[in-house]
Amino acid sequence: MSLHWPVCFLIKPFKQTGPLFASLQSRELDLAKVVNDAISDTQTDQDTEIRMTKIEIYTTRTCPYCLRAKALLQEKGVGYKEIDVNSAPNLRQDMMKRANGGYTVPQIFINDEHIGGCDEMYALDRAGKLDPKLAS
Numbered sequence: 559m560s561l562h563w564p565v566c567f568l569i570k571p572f573k574q575t576g577p578l579f580a581s582l583q584s585r586e587l588d589l590a591k592v593v594n595d596a597i598s599d600t601q602t603d604q605d606t607e608i609r610m611t612k613i614e615i616y617t618t619r620t621c622p623y624c625l626r627a628k629a630l631l632q633e634k635g636v637g638y639k640e641i642d643v644n645s646a647p648n649l650r651q652d653m654m655k656r657a658n659g660g661y662t663v664p665q666i667f668i669n670d671e672h673i674g675g676c677d678e679m680y681a682l683d684r685a686g687k688l689d690p691k692l693a694s
């Protein structure tokens with residue numbers, strides 16, 4: 559839809575030349591630019607949301623390694639989905655399948671890539687390789 563129609567409609571009966579028409583047209587263009595910029599900002603926000611890193615961590619409530627792993631993710635300021643393997647049947651099996659047989663908790667996945675447990679994630683961080691993954 560053209561954003562110019564209201565003013566065009568109003569001034570159509572008059573001569574569409576001269577300084578008044580030019581001024582109205584230029585104001586319409588400014589308004590259209592503001593609206594279009596606002597729309598494209600919203601679209602950028604939506605794109606960012608869609609591209610957010612997916613972080614999943616399989617845990618149990620009593621596991622100190624899980625607490626340590628979650629503390630690092632919190633320190634990094636990233637959100638994550640926690641899956642308590644004891645909260646439903648089959649979850650530990652799902653985890654083991656995704657973790658190539660890894661049965662201890664935590665098991666951590668970043669964008670579906672298997673990172674390993676707590677120790678592996680800390681090792682990755684020490685090697686400077688965790689932040690790029692979290693930002694991907």
Ligand SMILES: N[C@@H](CCC(=O)N[C@@H](CS)C(=O)NCC(=O)O)C(=O)O
Nearest residue numbers: 621622623662663664675676677678
């Ligand atoms: N090196 C592993 C150690 C993980 C570990 O030993 N987790 C314990 C719980 S804190 C575990 O899963 N034990 C076996 C079990 O609970 O069945 C890591 O860093 O994640």
